[in-house]
Amino acid sequence: MGQLNTKKDIINKLQQDIMLLQGYKSVSGCTAKKVGLGVIESAFPNAVFPTGAIHEFLNTEPENAAAGSGFIAGILKTLMLQGGVCLWIGTSRQLFPPGLTAFNVAAERVIFIDAKEEKQVLWVMEQALKCEGLAAVIAEVREVNIIQSRRLQLAIEGSGVTGFLLRNDPRKLGANTCVARWKISSLPSALEDGLPGVGSPRWRVDLLRVRNGNPNSWKLEWTAAGFVAVDDKPEIEFAEPLIIGQHA
Amino acid sequence: MNKRFLSLWFRHLLTDRIVLKRPELKDVPFVIAASICNRIVITATNSLAESHGIYREMALADARAIVPDLEVIEHIQDNDEKLLTALGEWCIRYSPQVAVNLPDSLVLDISGCAHLWGGERKYLKEIVNRLISKGYDVRGAIADTVGAAWAVAHFGKIKPIIEAGGQESALLSLHPVALRLDSAILERLQKLGFYSVRNFISISRSALRRRFGKDFLLRLDQALGNEEEPLELIQPIEPYAERLPSLEPINTRTGIEIAIKKLLKNLCKRLVSEGKGIRIAVLKCYRVDGKVIQISIGCNRPSTHVGHLFKLFELKIELIKPQLGIELFTLEAPKVEDTSMEQELLWLSEGCGLEDASLGVLLDTLANKIGADKIHRYLPEERYWPEQSIKLASSLGDKPQTSWCKNKLRPSLLLPKPERIEVSSLLPDNPPMLFVYKGVRHVVKKADDAERIERSWWEDKGLHRDYYVIEDEEGRRYWIFRSGHYTDEQSDWYLHGFFA
Numbered sequence: 001m002g003q004l005n006t007k008k009d010i011i012n013k014l015q016q017d018i019m020l021l022q023g024y025k026s027v028s029g030c031t032a033k034k035v036g037l038g039v040i041e042s043a044f045p046n047a048v049f050p051t052g053a054i055h056e057f058l059n060t061e062p063e064n065a066a067a068g069s070g071f072i073a074g075i076l077k078t079l080m081l082q083g084g085v086c087l088w089i090g091t092s093r094q095l096f097p098p099g100l101t102a103f104n105v106a107a108e109r110v111i112f113i114d115a116k117e118e119k120q121v122l123w124v125m126e127q128a129l130k131c132e133g134l135a136a137v138i139a140e141v142r143e144v145n146i147i148q149s150r151r152l153q154l155a156i157e158g159s160g161v162t163g164f165l166l167r168n169d170p171r172k173l174g175a176n177t178c179v180a181r182w183k184i185s186s187l188p189s190a191l192e193d194g195l196p197g198v199g200s201p202r203w204r205v206d207l208l209r210v211r212n213g214n215p216n217s218w219k220l221e222w223t224a225a226g227f228v229a230v231d232d233k234p235e236i237e238f239a240e241p242l243i244i245g246q247h248a
Numbered sequence: 249m250n251k252r253f254l255s256l257w258f259r260h261l262l263t264d265r266i267v268l269k270r271p272e273l274k275d276v277p278f279v280i281a282a283s284i285c286n287r288i289v290i291t292a293t294n295s296l297a298e299s300h301g302i303y304r305e306m307a308l309a310d311a312r313a314i315v316p317d318l319e320v321i322e323h324i325q326d327n328d329e330k331l332l333t334a335l336g337e338w339c340i341r342y343s344p345q346v347a348v349n350l351p352d353s354l355v356l357d358i359s360g361c362a363h364l365w366g367g368e369r370k371y372l373k374e375i376v377n378r379l380i381s382k383g384y385d386v387r388g389a390i391a392d393t394v395g396a397a398w399a400v401a402h403f404g405k406i407k408p409i410i411e412a413g414g415q416e417s418a419l420l421s422l423h424p425v426a427l428r429l430d431s432a433i434l435e436r437l438q439k440l441g442f443y444s445v446r447n448f449i450s451i452s453r454s455a456l457r458r459r460f461g462k463d464f465l466l467r468l469d470q471a472l473g474n475e476e477e478p479l480e481l482i483q484p485i486e487p488y489a490e491r492l493p494s495l496e497p498i499n500t501r502t503g504i505e506i507a508i509k510k511l512l513k514n515l516c517k518r519l520v521s522e523g524k525g526i527r528i529a530v531l532k533c534y535r536v537d538g539k540v541i542q543i544s545i546g547c548n549r550p551s552t553h554v555g556h557l558f559k560l561f562e563l564k565i566e567l568i569k570p571q572l573g574i575e576l577f578t579l580e581a582p583k584v585e586d587t588s589m590e591q592e593l594l595w596l597s598e599g600c601g602l603e604d605a606s607l608g609v610l611l612d613t614l615a616n617k618i619g620a621d622k623i624h625r626y627l628p629e630e631r632y633w634p635e636q637s638i639k640l641a642s643s644l645g646d647k648p649q650t651s652w653c654k655n656k657l658r659p660s661l662l663l664p665k666p667e668r669i670e671v672s673s674l675l676p677d678n679p680p681m682l683f684v685y686k687g688v689r690h691v692v693k694k695a696d697d698a699e700r701i702e703r704s705w706w707e708d709k710g711l712h713r714d715y716y717v718i719e720d721e722e723g724r725r726y727w728i729f730r731s732g733h734y735t736d737e738q739s740d741w742y743l744h745g746f747f748a
Contacts (some may be wrong), residue, residue: 063724063746066660070748073660085602096662096745097626097638101652103748108641108648109602112624113614120618127613133604186748188693188723197696198719201748222748 019045019212035078036226040205044180045212051079052160053179054152056144058208059168062094067184067203069095072164073103074222076136079162080109084135087128089113089121090166091140103222122148129155129163138164142171149176181209187219202230250412252390254343254356254372255397258335259385261352263294265331266321268383277315281308282323291323295385328352335384336482342375347479353401355394355479362390368409391415394479395471399426416472420446427467433460488524488581490515497536497573504533504568504577508561509554511579516552525550525587526557533568534576541568545616548644549608550585556609560616602644611644628652632701634662634744656699657717659727659745666742669728676734679716683728685743690720701729717747 035041035049044050057072059065080086088095088110097107115121118141125139129152144152144165152163165178173181183206189199202221209215219230258264267274277297279290288308297318302311312318328351336346336354342365345357358371365371372388379386389400389408396415400408403426410418419426422445424437437460442448448456449468457465469475490511498504508531519525530544545560568574615623625641627648637653671680679695696717703710711732719725725747731740 062661063726066725066746066748069660073748083602085604085607094661094663096634096659098628098634098652098658099660099662099745099748101654102657102660107652108625108627110625111611112626113618114622114624115618116622124614124618128610131606131610133606133610186723186725188721189719189725196694198694198717198725198747201725202723203748 035075037075038227039229040207040216040218040220040227043207043210043213043216049075050179051162052156054149054156054163054165054177056165056167056176056178056181058170058173058181058183059166061169064183064185065094065166065168067186067201068166068182070103070201070222071182071184071203071205071220072138072166073100073105074227076100077104077226079135080105083109085109085111085133086136086138087111087113087124087134089115089124089128089137089139091115091117091121093140118142122152125163126151126155129161130159131161132159134159134161136162136164138166140166140168142168144176145174146176149178153177179211180207180213182206183208189221250392251357251359252362252368252392252412253394253397254358254375254388254390255349255394255401256339256354256356256375256379257387257398257401258332258352258354259387260292260294261331261384262292262328264384265327267294273319276319277302278319278321279308279311280321280323333482335379337484339375340482340484342371345479346482348482349394349398353398355397357479358390372408391418393471393473394477395428395467396473398428399471402426416449419471420444420449424448427471429464429467433464436460488515488519488526488584490579492577492579494575494577497570497575499570499573501565504565504570504574505558505562507574507577508565508579509558511577512554512557512561515579515581516554516557519552519581519584523586524584525552526581526583527585528581528583529557529561530580530582531561532578532580533570533574534578535570535574536572541574543567545612546620547608547612548615550587551608551612552587553609556612559609560612563613563617608644631704632656633703634658634701636704657696657747659725660748662727662745663743666729666744669741669743671728671741679718680728680741683741683743685726690724690726692718693721694719715744 035051037049041047041049057068059068076086086109090112091114093112093114095112097110100107100110113124115124121139121141122144125137128134128137144167156163185204185206187202187204189202191197191199200221200223202219204217205220206217207213207215221228221230262280263278266278266280273294275296277300278294279297279302280292281288281290283289290302290304290306290308290311293302293304297311297315300315302314302318308320329348332348332350332352332354336348339346339354339356343356343358343361347355349355362368362371365374368390372390376386376388387401387408389397389404389410391397391400391410392412392415396410396419399422400410400418403422404418424442424445425434427445429437437448453465456468466475470477492507492511494503494507498507511531515526526547527550528544528546530542533541535541543561543564545557545564547557547560551557611623625644625646626638627641627646628650629637629639630650631637667685670684672682673680677698679698680692682689682691684690698714698716700712700714702712713729713731715727715729717725717727726743727745727747728741728743731742
C-alpha cells in the first residue's frame with residue numbers, strides 16, 4: 001500500500017512539475033484570485049480560474065453572443081474590481097454599455113475600439129495584451145489560427161492580462177493555444193413559485209476544452225450575489241456532446 | 249552710457265487693426281463699444297468718427313445722435329494688450345528690449361541701437377514708416393527717459409527727437425497731462441491754474457509733495473531722469489523646434505531612426521526643464537531633391553518620454569520615402585501642454601485605473617495606427633431613450649456626471665437599428681404570443697410587463713415605444729418594442745436587443 005501511495009505521490013509530483021513547466025504556477029490560497037465562478041473553478045488546474053491567459057468563447061447565433069458577453073461581464077466584475085480598465089475590441093460592436101451595469105461592471109471603465117477588419121482586431125488585441133495597466137481585453141473575432149493565438153499568448157506572458165476571444169459564428173475550430181474553450185447558451189429562466197415574468201439570466205456553461213483540466217458542463221444563474229450554480233451535479237444528458245467537443 | 253528710449257504711440261490701435269482685417273471700413277466712421285454698468289460706452293474710435301466729434305468714453309447713444317449710421321464693433325477684452333504684445337514682438341528687430349505700455353504705446357530701450365540704422369533720425373523714420381505703411385497711425389519720439397519720450401510722442405509739437413539732457417526744456421511747454429498723472433492730481437493742478445509744466449517745475453519739492461503727494465514727484469522725476477523707471481520687457485517664446493542637418497544624405501531606415509531619436513532627446517530635454525510635454529509633434533524631412541516629407545504624431549496626454557514618442561513615430565517611418573536621401577530633419581512641437589509632476593507611488597495598488605501611464609501609452613499607439621476616432625468610452629446620460637442614454641467621453645479624465653441607471657433592465661447587446669419583426673398577440677396591451685425574426689418563429693414563454701419610453705418631446709416628435717422583455721421556449725431573451733399605441737390595422741413591432 002505504501003508503495004502505491006508513493007507511486008501516486010510521484011505521479012502527482014510529476015504532474016505538478018509538468019504544470020509548472022507549462023507555465024502554471026501553483027498559487028497559495030491567499031493570493032489566488034477567485035473570479036466567483038464557484039464550482040466551475042474546480043475544473044481548472046489547481047482549482048483556480050486562469051487569469052493571464054486567453055479564453056475562447058464560441059457563439060453560433062446572436063442570442064448566444066449576448067449570453068457569452070453576459071457571462072464575461074460577470075467575470076469582469078471581479079477582474080475590474082479595483083478600478084481596473086478593460087478594452088473591448090470588435091468590428092461590428094453591439095455591446096450596450098448600460099447593459100453591463102446589471103453585472104456590476106462600471107461601464108465607464110470599458111474602452112471600446114472599433115477596428116476596420118479582423119486582422120486589425122488581432123493587432124489591437126496583441127498591443128493591448130502587452131499593457132500591464134489593463135484588467136482584461138475582450139476581442140470579437142471570427143477566426144483565429146494557431147500562429148495568431150500563439151502571438152497573443154506571448155504578448156500575455158509579460159503582462160499577465162486576461163484575454164477573452166468572442167468567436168461569433170466561427171467557420172473552423174482549429175487548434176489554438178487558448179487555455180479554455182467555452183460555449184455559453186441561454187437557458188429558460190425560472191422565478192420562485194412559478195411567478196410570471198422573466199427571471200435572472202440563466203445559462204448552460206459548456207467548458208468544451210481546458211488545458212490540464214476537466215471539461216464539464218454546468219447550469220449557472222446570475223444573481224445579485226454573483227454566479228450561482230443551479231444544479232451542482234453536471235447533468236448526464238450533456239455528458240455525451242462534451243467528450244466530442246473535447247476532441248473537436 | 250546714456251540711455252535712450254523710444255516711445256511709440258498708436259493713436260488708433262484697435263480701429264486700425266479692424267481696418268486691416270476689414271478694409272471696407274476704411275472710409276466709414278466706426279467705433280468699438282463695450283457695455284459697462286448697463287451703459288454702452290465707446291472704447292475706441294477711428295479718425296473719421298473723431299472728426300465728427302465722437303470721443304472715447306462717450307455713450308453710444310450720444311454718438312448715434314451725431315452720426316446715425318455709425319458702425320459699431322463689439323469690444324473684446326484684453327485685445328489691446330494682445331495686439332501690443334504682437335507689435336512689440338515685431339519691434340524686437342529694432343531693439344532687444346521692448347515693453348508694452350498700456351493702453352496704447354510701446355517703449356523701446358534703444359541705447360546703442362540707433363547707429364546701426366545711421367542715426368536716430370533715420371532709425372525713427374524707418375520704424376514709423378514701416379508701421380504707417382502697414383496701416384497703423386503711429387507717432388514716435390526719442391528721449392533720455394521713458395517719461396519724456398512718452399510725453400513728446402503724445403503731446404510734442406516741435407520735434408520728435410529730444411537730444412541727450414534736453415528733456416527738461418522739452419517738457420516745459422507741455423500740459424501736465426504729459427507726465428502720466430492720475431486724473432485726481434490733474435484736476436487739482438487744473439484748479440490751481442497750472443496749465444503747463446513750466447508753471448510748477450521751479451516750486452520746491454517739499455511744497456509739491458505736500459500738495460500733490462509722492463506719486464506726482466515720482467512721475468516728474470521719471471520724466472526728468474532723476475529716477476529709474478523699470479520696464480516689463482516682452483519675452484518672446486521660442487518655438488519648440490529642433491534641427492538636425494546630416495553630413496551625408498540619409499536614405500536608410502536606421503539612419504532615420506537615429507535622427508528621430510536624437511531630435512526627440514534634445515527637444516524632450518528642453519521640455520522637461522520647462523515642465524511641459526508634447527501633445528502634437530511634427531517631423532519634417534527635407535530631401536535632396538527639394539521635396540519635404542512631413543509626418544506627425546499626437547498623444548492623449550502630454551509626454552516627454554523619448555521611448556514612447558519614438559514608438560509612435562516608428563509606426564509611421566515607412567511613410568518616409570528617402571529616395572536620394574534626406575539632408576535635414578526638423579522636429580517641431582506645435583502643441584505642448586503643462587505636465588503634472590509625477591508622484592512616485594508609495595504603494596503599488598493591485599488595480600489599475602484610467603490614470604495608468606501604460607494605458608495612455610497604449611491608447612496613443614492605437615490612436616496613431618487606427619485613428620483616434622475609433623476609440624470610444626461611454627458615460628451615462630440622464631435620459632431614458634435607449635440610444636440617447638449614453639454619451640461619448642471626451643477624454644480619459646472625464647468622470648461620469650451621473651450614475652448608471654440600475655433599476656431598469658437593459659440588454660447586453662443593442663442593435664444599432666431596431667429590426668422589424670412580425671408578431672401575433674392576443675390582447676392589445678399584452679406582450680406578443682409569438683414573433684418571427686429573420687424567418688424563425690419564436691414562441692414567447694415568459695414576458696415582463698411593458699416599459700413605456702417616451703421621446704424627448706422638446707427635441708423630436710414621434711411615437712413612444714412600449715418595451716417588453718421576453719423569453720422564448722429555448723430560454724433566449726429579447727428586448728422588443730411596439731412603436732406607438734396598439735391599433736387594429738397595424739402596430740409596428742421591432743426587435744432592439746438581446747439579453748444575456
